[in-house]
Amino acid sequence: MTRYIFITGGVVSSLGKGLASAALGALLQARGFSVRLRKLDPYLNVDPGTMSPYQHGEVYVTDDGAETDLDLGHYERFTGVPATRGDNITTGRIYQDIIARERRGDYLGGTVQVIPHVTDAIKDFVLSGNDGVDFVLCEIGGTVGDIEGLPFFEAIRQLGNELERGQTCFIHLTLLPYIPSAGEMKTKPTQHSVKELRSIGIQPDILMCRADRPIPKDERRKIALFCNVRESAVIQAMDVDTIYDVPHAYHTEGLDREVLSVFGIKGSVEPNLAKWNTITHNIREPEGDVTIAIVGKYTGLKDAYKSLNESLVHGGIANKVRVNIKWLESEIFETEDTAYYLEDVNGILVPGGFGERGSEGKIAAAEFARTRAVPYFGICFGMQMAVIESLRNVGGLAGASSTEFGPTNEPVVGIMTEWMQQNELVTRAANGDLGGTMRLGAYDATLKEGSRIADIYGSTRISERHRHRYEVNTAYRQQIEATGMIISGMSPDGLLPETVEIPTHPWFIGVQYHPELKSKPFAPHPLFRSFIEAAVAQSRLV
Template sequence: MTRYVFITGGVVSSLGKGLASAALGALLQARGYTVRLRKLDPYLNVDPGTMSPYQHGEVFVTDDGAEADLDLGHYERFTGRAANRHDNITTGRIYQDIIAKERRGDYLGGTVQVIPHVTDAIKAFVLSDNEAYDFVLVEIGGTVGDIEGLPFFEAIRQLSTELPRGSTLFIHLTLMPWIASAGELKTKPTQHSVKELRSIGIQPDILLVRCDRPIPPGERRKLALFCSVRETSVIPALDVSTIYDVPIAYHQEGLDDEVLAAFGIPDAPPPALTGWAEISKRLRTPEGEVTIAIVGKYTELKDAYKSLIEALTHGGIANNVRVNLEWIESEVFDTQNPEAHLEGVHGILVPGGFGERGSEGKIAAAGFARRHKVPYFGICFGMQMAVIETLRHEAGLAAASSTEFGPTPEPAVGLLTEWLKGNALEKRAAGGDLGGTMRLGAYPAELKAGTRIAKIYGNTLINERHRHRYEVNMEYCDRLEAHGMVVSGTSPDGVLPETIELADHPWFIGVQFHPELKSRPFEPHPLFASFIEAAVEQSRLV
């Protein structure tokens, strides 16, 4: 029998429901169970693809081309299971499907309503294709009390009565703030949050309480009493130094034991957490450290680069070093010399992005790395800017640019209007919709034998996730290679450049795809492991 765990949040947003869900999934896996994680997002966007990173953080892309919530990245990193488009749904997608059915006449003239039509669609999504899993963990986005979340809370309430008795569980993540002037941890916000949840028919079974210090026994008893849960079901979720400490911390507080006990599984094998302990040890006691400059345009909001940050951490784990990140807003190079900011760093990374703002600063960063022999990693937009920099300053094409920024006589980077996906030809129009119209998901690439990147992968055929509209123009590849920039990988049909590298450089690689999306703490992506290794070598020269 598949068991369902619903994770809700209260008091404030950004408490870490995604991490809590991922950590619980990792703990259940460590006990030998099969786990699937799903995310219900109440916002009206069909997906987060058109939302600014300042609004929503990064957009996570799955192998099958879904633009999804960043929490799916946590799910993949903690469980190792690749997510797909059926693991994340939004209000927008649900309404889009329901309205399409209504227009076709599928409802036979009936009135279409939130209950039962919207809630039935949510329930159908939650229950679909779960036969192979022991546990399905379902995270509900937002905070209890949000008006847009009400259909989702109603749907999971209905499921708790429709599914077999003992097959559902509710975990409520809340905040227990410390009031410095009173010298107390306060239980009232959690009490009010649970009251709100109970008013819509959901009684939490477990409280996962975020706080910055241990919860005294008296407050724990008070929460249990006023929220109608067992005292053992009040689980402190204390702050930890790294997110990879969360599974062990939650196990020590008894979260997985309490979940299994609630499902009537008291004799489950203990979790195998040796691997997590080793990850924690490497992060706490590294043998060295390196500094990586990230030159981007959303550096004020670190969630915009969540998978990137974690992939760099994984690269550090692979080399047993601490990776210190120096965040640099690329626009600063519009008025300041790059040397003042990049001198002394051990590696430079220019991540993906969209639009002209900050592009000249990214070009300047690539140029600094090329001239000063500093390891450089250009991802998606970062690869394109490195190509433009080389064409401008090595090949003498001062007008080299991207059509993303407007008309240009030297379109080194241009809009991708058609490409092969499997055996099908995908087409896009320049003036078409923005949502879901990029080259999305996993695509194969062929690497040239003997190149640095082929040696890093240990293979000449790779498969990586993409998210972009613009591509390097193959017509400029001869000029690039004449000036030392090798097009080391292309699409299988040879039409689209996928990777570039500088032959006469310690480590200078650009990729059109997003390798950070496939990196895991137990399986660091080879490009990030190699990049950090090169940064370690650079640290010995500085």
């Protein structure tokens, strides 16, 4: 029998429901159970693909090409279970499907309403595809009381009644603020949040209380009394120095034991947390440190590069070093001296992005890395800017540019209008819709025998996740390779460049895909492992 755990939030947003869900999933896995994690997002966008990173943070892409919430990245990194299109749903996608059915006449003239049609669609999403899974963890985005979230709360309330007794568990994550002037931790926000949840028919089984200091026993007893939960079900969720210690911290507080108690499961083996202990040990007791500059366009919001940040940490874990990240807005290099900001770093990473803003700064960062022999990692847009830089400054092609920035006589990078997906031709209109029209999801690539990147992977055949609509123009291949940069990876049909590198450089690699989406703390991506290894070598030369 599949059991369902619903994780909701209250008081304020950004308390870490996604991380809590991922950590609980990891704990249940460590006890021998199978898990699946899902995210229900109340916003009206069909998916986050067209949302600004400053609005939503990173867009996490799955193997099957879904653009999803960044919390799915936490789920994958902590449990190793690949996320799919069926693990993230939004209000927009639900309404899109319902309206399409209404237009077809599927409702046979009936009035279409939030209850039962929208709530039934939500319940169908939650319950589908879970055969053989022990626990399904469903995180509800937003906070209780948000008007857009009401259909989701109503749907899980109904599931609490419709599923068998002992088949559901409701966890509510809240905040316990400390008021310095009063010298007290306040429980009232949590009480009000639970009151709001109970007013719509949901009684939480477990409360996870975020706090910046230990919760006094009297406050725990008070929360339990006024929120109608057992005292043991008031779980302290304090800040920790690394997110990879969260599973251990929650186990120490008894979260997984309390969840199993809600389901009446007794006699479960204690979780094996050895791999998590090894990870946190390597983070807390590094044998050295390196500094990596991320030259990006959205550095004002670190969540825009969540997977990237974590992948660098994973590379550090693999090399037993601490990775210090220097966040740099690429636009500063368009007016200021590049060396001033980059001369003290051991590696430069230029990530993906969209649009012309900041592109010249990324090109300047690539030039600095190339000419100063600093390890360079260009991802997606970062690869394209490295190719343009090489042609401009080494190949003598001063007008080298991208059609993304407007009309150009030297379209070194151009928009794709068709490509192969497995054995089918995919076509897109250059002026068509933006949502869901990129080259999305997992695609194979063939790496050049003997290339550095093939050596790093230990294979000439790879599969990586993509999210882009512009591509390096193969018509310029001869001119590119005349600069000393080689195209070392291609799509299997030989039409789309996937990787570039400079063989004479200590470490200079660009990839069109997003390797950060497949890195995990206990299985660091080989490119990040190698990049940090090169940064360590560079640090010893300084």
